[in-house]
Amino acid sequence: MQRRLGDLDSSEPPEDSLPLRVLVQAMVIVGIIAVDVSAADTTDALGVSLWAVPMSAVGGAWSWSRRRSRNIPVKFCIAIAMLIALAVFFVRLVAERNDTRMALAELLIQLQVFHSFDLPRRKDLGYSIVIGLILMGVAATLSQTFWFAPLLIAFVALGIPALVLDYRSQLGVAPKTMRRIRQSLPLRPLVGVLGITLALGLVIFAFLPRLPGYQLRAFPVSAPIQFEGQFDGGTIINPGYVRDGRASTGSGMGANGNVQGGPGEVDADFYYGFNRQMNQNLRGSLTPKVVMRVRSQSEGFWRVMAFDRYTGQGWEVSRDGENDVQVLERSPWTYRQILPWSVTLNQTREVIQTFTVVADLPNLVPALYEAKELYFPTRQIAIDPEGALRSPIPLSQGLTYTVVSEVPFRDRTQLRNATTVTPSNITDYYLGVPAAIAPRIRQTAEEALAKSPTPITAPYEKALYLAQYLKQNYRILPDLPFLEENEDLVEAFLYKYQGGYPDHFSTVLTIMLRSLGIPARLVVGFGAGEFNPFTGYYVVRNTDAFAMTEVYFHKYGWFAFNPIPGGDVIPTSVEESQVFAALKKFWEWIAGWLPSPVSGFLNGLLEAIAQGFGWAMSTLTRWFTQGWVGLLTGLMGLTVAAFLGWLGWSGWAAWRDRRWLKSLAPAEALYQEMLRWLAEQHIRKAPSDTPLEFARTAQQQQPAHGELIHQIAQSYVTWRYGGQVGDLSRLRQRLHQVKQKGRSLPARFRGPSRRKVPS
Template identity: 50%
Template sequence: MQRSVLSQSWRQRLQPRSLPPEDSRALRLGVQILVCVGILATDSATGSWHSLWAIPLSLMGAAWSWRQRHRRNIAAKCGIAIGMILVLVVFLNRLAGQAGDSRILLTELLIQVQILHAFDLPRRKDLGYSAVIGIILVGVAATVSETMVFGGWLLLFLACALPVLILDYRSRLGLKLLKRRSVSLPPAQIGRMLVAVVTVGLVIFALLPRLPGYQLRTLPVSAAIDIPGKFDAQQIVNPGYGQGDSATWDGTGQDGEDLEGEIIFDDQFYYGFSQRINQNLRGVLKPEIVMRVRSQAPGFWRVLAFDEYTGQGWQMSRNDKSETLNRPAWSYRFVVPQLGQRGRTKEVIQTYSIVSRFPNLIPALSQAREIYFPTREIARDPEGGFRSPVQLQDGLTYSVISDVPYRDRKQLRKASRQYPQFIRQHYLQIPDGIASQIKEQTEALLEKANRPPISAYEKALYLAQSLKQTYSLQPDLPVLEAEEDLVSAFLFKYQGGYPDHFSTALTMMLRSIGIPARLVMGFAPGEFNAFTGLYEVKNVDAFAMAEVYIPQFGWFTFDPIPGHDLVPPSVDDDYTFSVLKTLWNWVAGWLPSPMMNGLTAIFAMIGAGLAQALGFFTGGWQGWMAGLLVLSGIAVLGWLAPQGWQWWRYRRRLATLPPMEKLYQRMLHVLANRGVPKRPHETPFEYTHRLHQKGEGAIADLVTEISQIYVSWRYGHQPYDLSDVHLRFQALREKLRSQ
């Protein structure tokens, strides 16, 4: 008797005390689809497709748990627990051996946990856990993805999530069967709900401020790269030069051996990334994406600089003094020695993802403080450029933290003209044969100013602007003679040249009047993708600028190329609402100028108000919560109010019109909803003519007939048969429905 009581007590303890098993096969299948979409999204974002094996295993586990849902499955639960411990041990072991970004490892751990969890899904709340895992996987894919492909996976996930939520709600209400008179899953209703959610999400996405991120210092970086042999810090390898990966600009290999054949311009690789460059090369690059950059602020992605002018190009005179930087074995973090400067700076964090083969040079914003790179060593040259032991290949990712200086013109105007000895020694070099001519031309340009600039910074600004206005781009510039000087030919013979020739001319003009300058090569910010949050940088974005030294403040760039901004994007600009600005610039391109100017003024006032509100909403966690609630409410009202207002005005306007006018306006409304609206400046017959040109056929004929009756009534005061016009209008609507 006592044994039976004890066994009964143990059986009661082993019985589940929570919710009963979930019997809805549709709900179980929907949850598994969410998980599968999450796995596919992460694999698509990383480009690895290493987790596809998890999809059939997860489905098998779901099918097994469906069959076993009414059993206790004690042995299976023990096996699952052991499996959980094993995958955790494997994860910790892999994490200890990887010093950089651990997002992918965490994702793989989550997928492995989901496979084990799929074999134990008896209750509804366990299905909720799996759905949350799917959401997390999609979120990870969002942080890793660099293309618009993720948008497709997100829409698919949302389309699957809506019916899953409805099925979950039905299950909670106890609705076991899909009855006609009960809650159902009509595709049209789900479609409208999907469109509404996407619209509200896009509005919130556009309005949310783009605040600095990456507060944690475990920044994205590729897996470690082991380099055999000794790292040569002086070597620059540009695959676009010479006959092979080891060739340099002048046709010599790594060890200096001669390579046969003439150097040919490569239309994929920018010529300016080497320790010596020849600006007498001619050619046009074929546009190709080089890298994608996630940055808190745009800027000039600096690659390298030159200090010695050779007559038709540039070279690094102190390349042999490049220094090697090392990182600890447990971290990818390289600490870059800094020079003391008194100017105000702003920390900007960048993550670079290489898309195509690139030289062994490491782009970064100016004044890089920390670099997270997967090799054990990197090098820094005397001009502030960084080099890798290997070429940067497709898929490589690294991060940089820079202290970018502000361009405070008031302080820069007051800067001293006392340059250190090493600055005067290396950045005032100019060939004797052209020094006097260049100086004379430079002073002549400065004398044209209404108020001649005094400080070095103002002179650089004025000369850069003068070159833009005085000289022109020469795309068909002939090749210079062997002894011909590039700057002299630019200023006095051709009155212009290639884009990079402008920067060379500005650099030498500044040197001629005693202002230290050098030529710097890099990339423009590129095209910002508002949806991915990345700057897409192409090889055609590479160009040269003049970099001027301001005592105690450091180096500042100036761009004399026509069509470019005088200075590159600066941290002085506010990028809090950069996504909204990008969308507005795109929309403004389609608007007439008066309307655009008016809206710009209105948005400027709104922006000032938003800036004040942002100060309140970011004052603490209460402000953050209030801000999110306000933005959500504005998004919902912004979606509902315009639709209701337009519908109300439309119905009110129709009620005041004569019968023929009302019918004609209804026809225009129907056609506008179909995607062929009548433009405001078009007459009725111009509109029907455009419909015929678009190949609308029978629809255009019916519109023409109704328009002829309307014009005869409106302008000729001719009588009409309203019932006949109604029949034609109904025929038009039926034609539109059939299509």
């Protein structure tokens, strides 16, 4: 029959399997929706799925109906549309140099929608599967919440039968209609494969090391933001705390009260400490809500600002003028802002953090202390003498920025031996205590230190002891009365109420240390938040904001202490490894359900294993860093360890196989032992062979032992299908004699395997 000119070339037959097309189209739709959902975590929702999903479905239906035609005009239109999309992509690429993932995702979605109108062959469907997979990868890099997980499961659930149908289509046995899909794809095996895939994926994900990322210096940053006006750096904008009805400068006031103190109520959404003045005579609580998500190489305290002057009922920043706050301006060609940071004698570690703001925040930029680089969308940024970063604009929902911090290690030995000599720029601002309370506070602090079983002389140990002393001897009072007009917060805490609000503990510790001549200041910020091991982000809420005490150690810098009950005295430091963070979180969750004795034993066991692993790694590191001799010693040690591991594994595998053979019936154990021996001679039984068919094949390749092979196979068949047991001891003895004499063919070593050879 003569072929029409418009028909598809018969050398490349069209794909006629409707179920395969439907599954591929569903995978692409899931990929498009995943990008849209994930993009909403970082920026405004793209809304691309509103048009891309129906257009892609229309294109798929068109391709099915026109799969046997050349569609030359449609191909030309598709090519033109793709070129236009590519041109738009390059324009966006120049305009959005900060983060090209969104532009790339939209380009892929547009290309797939255009491509969906021309899917005649199986390889075209394969391209669609690849694009869907790429879209899921882009969505994974954008996702910051758990919403990506069900979409990933849906994509895998669709992908498994799609790959099965694709393979069957290559064999020519794929179902042509949806009615035959159930016969072609049994549900139970597919569900089993999906369950195994998910379980294996979770195990791999849990044990996957979290190695430090961000090796490239192209960090996520929001699109450039133009600030109109003069930025002097002195303004702090806290939307929850206004003056005269204007949210222009943070005053530290509540609903009622004055700047320096006085009763008032806290704002339910915004932490009261993010202001130039911090009035601690406010009462009330925050309504929990997520304010930002943080991806960081290390957990830490997201520091916002610090205060140096105590007012009696709160704190304030004394150096806040134009001559004190430094305004920095970056180059228009880069988002990188170099920040001034202090040099310390301590060992430091570079930690990179990316912050995504979820709810409106003041114009103070949270970061790990001490920040040295900032990638921020505004051209200007300010830094005050306390190290707080200030933006020209409030941090609004959807804003993303990255901070590179040089975080010092907290070496207790070094800090304990730090010199007590303090420069004047420290003593002038961080030793102030109101004269009316100074003698009494000093006496209380000394009496507390005197209760230590051993004398305490080092400032570091004093700070540590007093923080623990406040935790154990004073209480959090949720119904604390307002302070009177001239009443001092620290005196009321220590002598009148024996406790106070959580932040009051840090104020008391700061003043107690100052009374002893130890420089200290109050620092406020956000706790690390709740770590989500599935997304890798720390979810930070407004209720995670609190105050701590920072203590100065000459030539080593500032280090925080937390005296608030319920928290660790020493905040999380960079010394704690985050490599197996997900596994650690999973274990903490499981241990919470176990009885204390069991969890304690397992904790001790895991700790011993970790210590042994750490010792081995430190030993190898020491060897490999000692020149050629150390290198050879390390290689020798690794070789010996590998050999001992191989011996142990081989011995355990052999014992396991012997135990498995003993668990079988005698006839089956003998037959399996023969199959193992023949497999070592490269004579392997095919799953489709019966025992007697395989015996005939083996006899031809092992004629010297053909009779023995036939008798063992015959005895196995007689036992399995007739229930009769012959003289197995004689056959077993003959098989062992043959194995002892050696194999007739040169055998390649094969380690013991527990996998049962097909019978």
